[in-house]
Amino acid sequence: xxxxxxxxxxxxxxxxxxxxxxxxxxxxxxxxxxxxxxxxxxxxxxxxxxxxxxxxxxxxxxxxxxxxxxxxxxxxxxxxxxxxxxxxxxxxxxxxxxxxxxxxxxxxxxx
Amino acid sequence: xxxxxxxxxxxxxxxxxxxxxxxxxxxxxxxxxxxxxxxxxxxxxxxxxxxxxxxxxxxxxxxxxxxxxxxxxxxxxxxxxxxxxxxxxxxxxxxxxxxxxxxxxxxxxxx
Numbered sequence: 001x002x003x004x005x006x007x008x009x010x011x012x013x014x015x016x017x018x019x020x021x022x023x024x025x026x027x028x029x030x031x032x033x034x035x036x037x038x039x040x041x042x043x044x045x046x047x048x049x050x051x052x053x054x055x056x057x058x059x060x061x062x063x064x065x066x067x068x069x070x071x072x073x074x075x076x077x078x079x080x081x082x083x084x085x086x087x088x089x090x091x092x093x094x095x096x097x098x099x100x101x102x103x104x105x106x107x108x109x110x111x
Numbered sequence: 112x113x114x115x116x117x118x119x120x121x122x123x124x125x126x127x128x129x130x131x132x133x134x135x136x137x138x139x140x141x142x143x144x145x146x147x148x149x150x151x152x153x154x155x156x157x158x159x160x161x162x163x164x165x166x167x168x169x170x171x172x173x174x175x176x177x178x179x180x181x182x183x184x185x186x187x188x189x190x191x192x193x194x195x196x197x198x199x200x201x202x203x204x205x206x207x208x209x210x211x212x213x214x215x216x217x218x219x220x221x222x
Contacts, residue, residue, distance in 0.1 A: 034210055038152070042201060042213035086152050092209040097166040098144055098156040099211055106152075 002027040004091050006102035014110055017079050021105045023089030024071040033072050034099060035063055036088040043088055046074070079109045114138050117202045117214035124192060125222055132187045132217045134202030143185035144211065145177060146201045154201070160185050192221045 003026040013019055025033065032050045036043035047056045049065035049072055056063050060079075065072045076083055086106050090099040117134045124130055136143060142161040148154045158177045159166040165177060174190045189196060199218050203211040 032209055036211075041215045043154070043211075045210055045212070048208070048210050088154065090154075090211075097159045099205075099209065100156070101154040103151070103153050 002091060002093055002100040004089055004100055004102035006089050006105050008105060009103065010106040012108045012110060013079055015079060015081060018075065018077045019079060019107065021074040021087050022071060023102055025091045026070065027091050027093040029094035030067065030091065031094055032092045033065055034090045034092065035074050036090065038086045038088060081109050081111055083107060084109045115202060115204055115212050115214040117217050119217060120215065121218050123220045123222065126192055126194060128192050129190045130192060132200055134185050134214055136183055136204040138204055138212060140204035140206050141182065142205050144203045145185065145187050146203060148199045148201060194221050197221045
């Protein structure tokens with residue numbers, strides 16, 4: 001069965017700090033890894049990663065995938081209180097039929 | 112225009128009752144899903160539906176049944192509700208690349 005493990009499970013930082021969220025996976029026939037942000041309602045899509053070593057960036061957020069070591073990181077620089085959310089990592093594989101999610105990292109950014 | 116919409120947003124009901132949640136997507140995606148998010152925010156796949164092919168997570172009780180009248184709709188019917196069914200149920204759709212687009216969720220409370 002596919003396995004997705006996120007760490008840490010929760011994190012509290014001050015505004016302006018940089019954070020790194022981790023996601024490791026064990027899947028058969030890996031296809032892609034995705035990051036989502038969930039605030040009060042539905043998860044919203046951040047990044048999809050399919051190739052090793054290619055950084056994806058969106059503003060202060062960036063993410064990279066290492067297919068050899070089977071992990072991904074999500075970086076947030078100069079954090080703001082609006083970054084407070086649960087960050088979800090999910091993996092899509094050819095042997096699965098849907099995205100398989102990790103348990104999430106709950107990030108709280110304090111003023 | 113909302114891309115993935117589900118109704119109702121909130122359901123409060125008694126144990127033993129039957130309830131349905133409706134979901135519609137206007138993104139033209141071929142695949143739709145139901146996910147259950149528990150109190151610890153863990154998102155777990157329940158069903159995937161693609162071109163009349165239903166894939167069921169074997170851990171889902173048979174009291175849960177998805178119904179798809181057409182490609183844009185995937186409803187969830189739950190019989191004989193139990194306390195443990197209390198959760199937020201998310202409908203989602205995806206293109207062939209696999210990223211999910213979520214509805215806003217339906218919070219079910221079973222008393």
